[in-house]
Amino acid sequence: MGTISLQSVSKTYGGARAVVALDNVDFEVAEGEFVALLGPSGCGKSTLLNLVAGFEPLSEGKLLFDNQPVARPGPDRGVVFQEASLLPWLNVWENVVFGPKVQKIARSDYELRAREILRIVGLEQFHEALPVQLSGGMRQRVGIARALVMEPRALLMDEPFGALDAQTRLSMQALLLEVWQNLKTTVLFVTHDIDEAILLADRICVMTARPGRITRTIPISLRRPRSIDDLTTADFIRFKAMIMAEMRGSGH
Amino acid sequence: MAAAGISGANPSLQGFLRSRVGKGLLALILPLAALFLWQASGTNGAVAGGALPTPDRVWKAWLVWAFDKPGPMTLSPYVGNWMEAIAFSAMRVAKGFGLAVLVGVPLGILIGWSRLAASMVDPTIQWLRPVPITAWLPISIAIFGISDFGAVFLITIGAFYPIVINTTQGARDVDKNWIRAALMMGANQWDILRRVVLPAALPSIFTGLRIGLGIGWTAVIVSEMVAVKSGLGYVLWDAYYVGRMDIVIADMVSIGLFGFLSDWAIVHLEHWVLKWRRMQNFNQ
Ligand SMILES: Nc1ncnc2c1ncn2[C@@H]1O[C@H](COP(=O)(O)OP(=O)(O)O)[C@@H](O)[C@H]1O
Ligand SMILES: [Mg+2]
Numbered sequence: 001m002g003t004i005s006l007q008s009v010s011k012t013y014g015g016a017r018a019v020v021a022l023d024n025v026d027f028e029v030a031e032g033e034f035v036a037l038l039g040p041s042g043c044g045k046s047t048l049l050n051l052v053a054g055f056e057p058l059s060e061g062k063l064l065f066d067n068q069p070v071a072r073p074g075p076d077r078g079v080v081f082q083e084a085s086l087l088p089w090l091n092v093w094e095n096v097v098f099g100p101k102v103q104k105i106a107r108s109d110y111e112l113r114a115r116e117i118l119r120i121v122g123l124e125q126f127h128e129a130l131p132v133q134l135s136g137g138m139r140q141r142v143g144i145a146r147a148l149v150m151e152p153r154a155l156l157m158d159e160p161f162g163a164l165d166a167q168t169r170l171s172m173q174a175l176l177l178e179v180w181q182n183l184k185t186t187v188l189f190v191t192h193d194i195d196e197a198i199l200l201a202d203r204i205c206v207m208t209a210r211p212g213r214i215t216r217t218i219p220i221s222l223r224r225p226r227s228i229d230d231l232t233t234a235d236f237i238r239f240k241a242m243i244m245a246e247m248r249g250s251g252h
Numbered sequence: 253m254a255a256a257g258i259s260g261a262n263p264s265l266q267g268f269l270r271s272r273v274g275k276g277l278l279a280l281i282l283p284l285a286a287l288f289l290w291q292a293s294g295t296n297g298a299v300a301g302g303a304l305p306t307p308d309r310v311w312k313a314w315l316v317w318a319f320d321k322p323g324p325m326t327l328s329p330y331v332g333n334w335m336e337a338i339a340f341s342a343m344r345v346a347k348g349f350g351l352a353v354l355v356g357v358p359l360g361i362l363i364g365w366s367r368l369a370a371s372m373v374d375p376t377i378q379w380l381r382p383v384p385i386t387a388w389l390p391i392s393i394a395i396f397g398i399s400d401f402g403a404v405f406l407i408t409i410g411a412f413y414p415i416v417i418n419t420t421q422g423a424r425d426v427d428k429n430w431i432r433a434a435l436m437m438g439a440n441q442w443d444i445l446r447r448v449v450l451p452a453a454l455p456s457i458f459t460g461l462r463i464g465l466g467i468g469w470t471a472v473i474v475s476e477m478v479a480v481k482s483g484l485g486y487v488l489w490d491a492y493y494v495g496r497m498d499i500v501i502a503d504m505v506s507i508g509l510f511g512f513l514s515d516w517a518i519v520h521l522e523h524w525v526l527k528w529r530r531m532q533n534f535n536q
Binding site: 053073075077079086099 | 427429430432433434435436437438439440443447448451452454527528529
């Protein structure tokens with residue numbers, strides 16, 4: 001449940017000048033695994049995630065989710081966008097239950113869960129608020145809640161905390177660690193922040209640009225459960241030094 | 253900058269001019285001055301050598317038109333039937349405008365959303381659009397005769413273009429990630445149109461509605477002058493023919509008033525429907 005498998009996947013964007021965003025990528029995510037895609041901007045991280053989400057068709061290769069070819073987006077893969085991308089005319093509650101509602105799930109079957117998830121992400125007082133009334137961090141909590149309420153087999157997160165200030169980012173990372181510790185769903189997490197990748201992931205895949213490739217995979221053996229206190233441990237610093245060397249070595 | 257100069261001299265005056273009452277008084281200066289000049293330039297209730305009546309004559313004619321009861325010996329057709337003329341015109345605008353909304357909004361959403369619909373329908377709309385509504389009059393009369401529906405048809409055509417064009421624009425500019433998010437949550441094409449594209453296009457749609465309603469009032473007057481025998485437009489032309497310029501002017505003022513009121517109604521509907529949008533602009 002929640003396995004992702006890319007076999008020799010390439011993605012070329014058409015247009016006046018074709019861009020090879022992904023070149024012959026092999027990539028696996030196991031059930032319940034937390035994998036971070038780390039790389040500089042423009043290296044194809046979002047492209048890879050969008051292929052898995054079913055937002056874009058691949059050009060070559062094979063892409064399987066739970067051993068089925070990915071054809072279209074669906075609630076089995078919850079996506080969290082960088083800017084949350086909530087529907088601004090719906091309030092927090094309506095945004096969170098949008099998925100179950102359009103899937104014609106009976107209200108009694110999702111109402112309790114939606115309430116519980118909103119409580120976990122700390123928004124139980126804000127059901128009626130419109131997205132514009134929330135801070136960036138709160139908006140992203142809604143973004144996470146609306147993905148979780150669908151009980152997806154995988155969470156796909158594209159730099160979800162990239163637009164937040166450092167303080168908020170830390171609290172969001174702590175929240176995600178806590179939520180994931182309980183749910184243990186598969187997570188594919190895109191970031192360009194080395195600390196964030198080490199703190200959250202079981203495994204980091206380092207990507208390079210032109211053409212987009214995964215150049216190295218680094219398992220992060222820090223014990224679980226983790227917290228933001230891990231950011232300053234000796235083990236953490238060792239991983240960080242290693243990854244920085246890796247990224248410099250590959251030309252960045 | 254001029255306002256800043258005034259404020260330097262007298263801040264409390266500037267504060268008053270910014271208040272609701274102050275603004276209302278400012279807005280009244282021009283119309284009152286015009287009324288005064290108009291009245292003052294008349295002799296024996298006539299201006300411009302008898303071509304136009306003075307405001308007091310217009311006011312009296314309107315009182316008769318609006319409130320008097322026609323007796324058995326009444327010859328003037330402008331007694332006590334002002335509301336009736338307004339009701340005829342307003343009903344036609346409501347029907348024609350409603351029809352334009354019913355056709356224009358769904359069509360605009362479709363054109364904005366589907367490339368196929370855009371290539372099929374959009375060019376035709378663009379070709380027909382330069383034909384002014386007045387040019388449709390003969391065809392309208394030929395088809396519908398001197399009937400209510402001829403007027404409604406013209407209003408629909410006039411209001412249709414701004415509605416469909418603005419709706420199309422709004423449906424085209426929907427944030428791609430809103431659609432992706434909805435797809436990810438299991439929405440089908442119908443959900444996307446109804447729950448994402450339509451609400452996202454609403455600000456543009458309202459722009460179209462306002463312009464369309466304004467054109468609707470123009471169209472109703474034009475068509476009533478030619479194609480039907482009732483309503484404010486008919487009275488306008490008829491009163492001119494029998495030399496009742498006081499009624500002509502009272503009629504013009506009525507058109508302005510009801511055009512203004514219907515626009516006001518749409519603006520308030522928009523404020524209420526687009527609450528999320530207003531707060532967004534406020535926050536930025
Ligand atoms: N829709 C698109 N059309 C054309 N080129 C694109 C498109 N999306 C991304 N690209 C290009 O593909 C490359 C990878 O982009 P992206 O996957 O967004 O990188 P990242 O998320 O790592 O910053 C970049 O060169 C980018 O310009
Ligand atoms: Mg990206």
